[in-house]
Amino acid sequence: xxxxxxxxxxxxxxxxxxxxxxxxxxxxxxxxxxxxxxxxxxxxxxxxxxxxxxxxxxxxxxxxxxxxxxxxxxxxxxxxxxxxxxxxxxxxxxxxxxxxxxxxxxxxxxxxxxxxxxxxxxxxxxxxxxxxxxxxxxxxxxxxxxxxxxxxxxxxxxxxxxxxxxxxxxxxxxxxxxxxxxxxxxxxxxxxxxxxxxxxxxxxxxxxxxxxxxxxxxxxxxxxxxxxxxxxxxxxxxxxxxxxxxxxxxxxxxxxxxxxxxxxxxxxxxxxxxxxxxxxxxxxxxxxxxxxxxxxxxxxxxxxxxxxxxxxxxxxxxxxxxxxxxxxxxxxxxxxxxx
Numbered sequence: 503x504x505x506x507x508x509x510x511x512x513x514x515x516x517x518x519x520x521x522x523x524x525x526x527x528x529x530x531x532x533x534x535x536x537x538x539x540x541x542x543x544x545x546x547x548x549x550x551x552x553x554x555x556x557x558x559x560x561x562x563x564x565x566x567x568x569x570x571x572x573x574x575x576x577x578x579x580x581x582x583x584x585x586x587x588x589x590x591x592x593x594x595x596x597x598x599x600x601x602x603x604x605x606x607x608x609x610x611x612x613x614x615x616x617x618x619x620x621x622x623x624x625x626x627x628x629x630x631x632x633x634x635x636x637x638x639x640x641x642x643x644x645x646x647x648x649x650x651x652x653x654x655x656x657x658x659x660x661x662x663x664x665x666x667x668x669x670x671x672x673x674x675x676x677x678x679x680x681x682x683x684x685x686x687x688x689x690x691x692x693x694x695x696x697x698x699x700x701x702x703x704x705x706x707x708x709x710x711x712x713x714x715x716x717x718x719x720x721x722x723x724x725x726x727x728x729x730x731x732x733x734x735x736x737x738x739x740x741x742x743x744x745x746x747x748x749x750x751x752x753x754x755x756x757x758x759x760x761x762x763x764x765x766x767x768x769x770x771x772x773x774x775x776x777x778x779x780x781x782x783x784x785x786x787x788x789x790x791x792x793x794x795x796x797x798x799x800x801x802x803x804x805x806x807x808x809x810x811x812x813x814x815x816x817x818x819x820x821x822x823x824x825x826x827x828x829x830x831x832x833x834x835x836x837x838x839x840x841x
Contacts, residue, residue, distance in 0.1 A: 503566060505529045505544060510567040512575055513546050516557050521582055522594050524565065524575040525549075530556065550720040574601055579789075665812050669840060673813065676806050680736045689746050691804025695726060696790070698805065702839050718835045723800050726811055730799035734810045747797045812836070 505511055506529065513527040527546040534542055542561045547553060565571045577597055584590040665673075679685040699719050706715060726734075735743055794801045815833075 503561075503564075504542075505532065505561075505564060507531055510549075511546070512565040512567060512571050513548070513557075513559060514563045514565075516559050516563065521578075521590055522598070523578045523582065524571070525551075526567070526575075527564075549717050550724075666840060669809055669812075672806065673809055676809070677736075680738055684738055686736075686739045686742050687804070687806050689743075690802040691807075693804050694802055695723065695800040695804065695808050696793075698808070698839075699723065715835060718831055722832065722836070726808065727793075727798045727800050729811065729814065730803070730807070733814050734799075734807060746802070 509529045511527055511529060512524040515521060515523050515525065526549040528549060530545040530547055532542065532544050543558055544561065544564060545556060545558050546564075547556050565574075574597075578594060581590050581593050581597070584593060676687075703715065703719070731740075731743065790801075799807065
């Protein structure tokens with residue numbers, strides 16, 4: 503099947519040593535590789551991932567983006583819970599055989615029999631060779647490609663983010679409550695970050711490019727979860743947070759400032775939050791369950807914790823070496839989110 507540039511697709515994990523699961527991807531370009539046996543290959547971007555993970559894959563790694571394959575993706579994700587590698591691989595093979603009627607032909611798969619090994623040796627794709635073919639197919643010299651890489655490696659200019667005055671006041675109040683009054687926001691928040699994002703998606707107009715928003719929100723969620731404990735907690739909050747994630751705090755409903763956050767959210771969105779966060783494909787059911795199980799900050803913390811990330815955005819952008827284009831997209835979406 504042919505895939506067009508910009509089209510969404512499902513892509514099998516390119517690394518044969520890892521679980522053969524499916525990822526949502528977007529086609530960046532298509533080209534033909536191989537001097538003798540011409541093979542159609544695609545450069546893909548995995549949605550929600552940094553572009554450093556963009557890969558060149560053969561056509562056999564791609565599936566159309568439809569409901570049937572979406573169900574297959576969820577079924578394959580369940581196998582990640584199987585700890586034994588051999589059992590997991592066997593289960594994945596069973597699923598794929600049932601779905602396709604036979605095991606799908608993936609060039610990077612290892613094979614057990616001698617005949618299949620010979621066949622695989624003919625079909626194995628050298629990804630370095632694929633990339634060189636990609637560069638050649640786009641008529642870009644290796645010298646120019648190297649120069650482009652060096653330009654991309656230079657730390658980009660960090661954009662400033664102007665926070666509304668009312669939210670700056672909220673942050674000052676938050677700081678005073680914790681530093682002076684020794685008060686902390688109770689957990690879990692009645693309206694957590696994932697629910698806030700879900701409400702935001704429901705409020706977006708249909709003419710907005712939803713895929714870009716989903717990808718950006720997921721990136722922001724990852725930043726929040728990864729920087730929370732080291733960057734976004736006050737000294738006086740740390741013992742409470744550590745006690746909470748170790749199940750030493752009674753997870754009763756919050757009576758903190760989140761109550762005000764929820765009222766303002768209801769007024770803005772005219773709809774109460776639901777747990778159906780994955781209805782927008784923002785995050786899969788399995789990933790959501792995993793995040794909840796390990797009490798990821800985005801599943802238990804609310805608006806006031808999220809606001810703190812804006813004071814650290816320049817450092818976050820610098821550490822992630824985000825391009826100016828991606829910074830602009832993130833800042834635009836964050837601005838709309840805070841309106």
